[in-house]
Amino acid sequence: MVTFDKAKLRQQLTPLQYDVCINKGTERPFTGEYWDNHETGVYACVICGQPLFASGTKYDSRTGWPSFWAPIQKETVREEEDRSLFMRRTEVECSKCGSHLGHVFEDGPKPTGLRYCINSASLRFHPE
Numbered sequence: 001m002v003t004f005d006k007a008k009l010r011q012q013l014t015p016l017q018y019d020v021c022i023n024k025g026t027e028r029p030f031t032g033e034y035w036d037n038h039e040t041g042v043y044a045c046v047i048c049g050q051p052l053f054a055s056g057t058k059y060d061s062r063t064g065w066p067s068f069w070a071p072i073q074k075e076t077v078r079e080e081e082d083r084s085l086f087m088r089r090t091e092v093e094c095s096k097c098g099s100h101l102g103h104v105f106e107d108g109p110k111p112t113g114l115r116y117c118i119n120s121a122s123l124r125f126h127p128e
C-alpha cells in the first residue's frame with residue numbers, strides 16, 4: 001500500500017483532484033476537463049506523472065467521463081475489487097503511486113471489450 005504525503009498533496013492538488021485521487025471520489029459526469037478532449041497525446045497520472053492512457057485508445061462512451069479501451073501498458077494500472085456503494089466494481093489505480101483513477105467495466109469496444117472509466121481529475125494531458 002502506498003502512503004501519500006497528504007499534507008503536501010493538499011497543497012499541490014485542487015480539492016477535487018484530492019477527493020478523487022486520495023479519497024477515491026468521482027467527479028460529476030460531463031464536468032471534467034477531458035471527457036470531450038479529442039486531441040492526440042498522452043494522459044499521465046496527475047500525482048506521479050506516470051503515462052497511463054494514450055489518445056489512440058480513447059473513445060466516446062457517452063458517460064461523461066474519459067473512457068479508454070486499454071491502458072498504455074497492462075502494468076501501468078492496478079486493479080482492485082471495490083465493494084463500496086452496494087456494488088461490485090473493479091477499481092483502477094496508478095500502479096506507481098496508488099492514486100485512484102476510476103473503474104474498469106466489461107462493456108467496452110473492440111479489441112479488448114473493456115471500458116476504463118477514468119476521472120479527468122486524476123489525469124494530466126500532454127498533447128503530442
Ligand code: FE
Pocket residue numbers: 045046047048049050094095096097098099
Ligand atoms: Fe501515479
